[in-house]
Amino acid sequence: MDKFGEFLEYLKENDIKKAVITRKENITYFLERYPPNFSILIFDSNHDKVTLQVSKLDFEMSKDYKNKNLDIELYENFENTFKGCIGLEDTLPIKFLKFVEKYTIISKKIDEMREIKSKAEIQNIKTAAKISDEAIEFGTNYAFENDCVTENQVAAEIEYFMKEKGSIRPSFDTIAISNKKTRLPHGMPSKDIVKNILLMDIGALYEGYCSDITRTVILNENIQKYSEVYDVVKSAKLEAEKNLKAGISVKELDLVARDHMGEFKEYFIHSLGHGVGVEVHESPTISSKIKEDIILKEGMVITIEPGIYTDDFGVRIEDLYLVKKNGFEKLSNAKILKY
Structure with missing residues (x-):
């Protein structure tokens, strides 16, 4: 099972339908390469879908990241990005919490995954x-x-x-x-x-x-x-x-x-x-x-x-x-x- 699949399974097991990753190091980990400057990674465990949101400035270059397991999407606003999100990193800036009603911290799982290198x-x-x-x-x-x-x-x-x-x-x-x-x-x-x-x-x-x-x-x-x-x-x-x-x-x-x-x-x-x-x-x-x-x-x-x-x-x-x-x-x- 690849990293996307393992993390989606973790989200399902913990009834987390949507998780948002904003920390650059964690995005790098999942992509296994350096991400575009503005990047947000969204996991949708309901539909087994992973999406990389990028800004207009990075959209053209980000097409190179698209594959069968990853969709590329143009970022619109943070309200839409975090809508329905439950899974958050413990490093998420507090200014984004206003877009979330309730949340579960998912950082420990990512840290554990990151310990063993592919x-x-x-x-x-x-x-x-x-x-x-x-x-x-x-x-x-x-x-x-x-x-x-x-x-x-x-x-x-x-x-x-x-x-x-x-x-x-x-x-x-x-x-x-x-x-x-x-x-x-x-x-x-x-x-x-x-x-x-x-x-x-x-x-x-x-x-x-x-x-x-x-x-x-x-x-x-x-x-x-x-x-x-x-x-x-x-x-x-x-x-x-x-x-x-x-x-x-x-x-x-x-x-x-x-x-x-x-x-x-x-x-x-x-x-x-x-x-x-x-x-x-x-x-x-x-x-x-x-x-x-x-x-x-x-x-x-x-x-x-x-x-x-x-x-x-x-x-x-x-x-x-x-x-x-x-x-x-x-x-x-x-x-x-x-x-």
């Missing part, structure tokens, strides 16, 4: 990962080959490179930070000159699907200062990989990496990883601190990204993985270079 989704993620692989290797070489380059320049060159390779846009704001700023997990690039150590966390967006990869490289000759921390992070990542397969719990996987860090684990201040798909951060969260434990399933796509952040600098290494029955397939394959 063949088409996996291929899109693989393409996005290939783009970011090449881009982060390009960014590394760019930083080594150019003196007095700024963090902003590295970030901009990486984003331009990904665009050239087919990325719609970055899957999140590109991180390219150096020196003491690397101790900030979400530090943002600036006009600061790149020096000493460089952390790049980047992602491409291909057909609405994300990649996510991080590399940290040592740029100066004072390798010893950074080397021990770097090696601990790399080793913790490899330890997590040894245990990664369908059936392991996210809490256990997180603790495997965290405990492997020994005295450095207090400096590992975020979760081990997260799901990736139409959003760069989606379910499941790979963490030992979540309330409800989650068991990894075959077909999930996740990151593993241990990091250590001292008072002087930080190191993070991140890759993308497809969970399999007896292991995993590594989807990001850029070289891991210490220096």
Whole structure:
């Protein structure tokens, strides 16, 4: 059964005759490609019908989306769109509730469906990962080959490179930070000159699907200062990989990496990883601190990204993985270079 069929069956089972999807990421998920700029997806379980509503501006291009399971319709007004609707996302702007008499939240079902990737989704993620692989290797070489380059320049060159390779846009704001700023997990690039150590966390967006990869490289000759921390992070990542397969719990996987860090684990201040798909951060969260434990399933796509952040600098290494029955397939394959 395809995604449309599975969701229509869910609506029937819960006596939801009409559901309206407005969140772009969810529309991307059902279409398995990036949707027109103005898009509304309507599920009619009474007639087993799915309709994509678009504006006049996008109507011509949207004809390419039409298939035997999907009709294309010109949007008229929100009152008509929501008429008779019961199923809504929990992210729906409150301004639309005036068009609905009663509603049932359907987001949990969509989130559950999104956890397991189809063949088409996996291929899109693989393409996005290939783009970011090449881009982060390009960014590394760019930083080594150019003196007095700024963090902003590295970030901009990486984003331009990904665009050239087919990325719609970055899957999140590109991180390219150096020196003491690397101790900030979400530090943002600036006009600061790149020096000493460089952390790049980047992602491409291909057909609405994300990649996510991080590399940290040592740029100066004072390798010893950074080397021990770097090696601990790399080793913790490899330890997590040894245990990664369908059936392991996210809490256990997180603790495997965290405990492997020994005295450095207090400096590992975020979760081990997260799901990736139409959003760069989606379910499941790979963490030992979540309330409800989650068991990894075959077909999930996740990151593993241990990091250590001292008072002087930080190191993070991140890759993308497809969970399999007896292991995993590594989807990001850029070289891991210490220096």
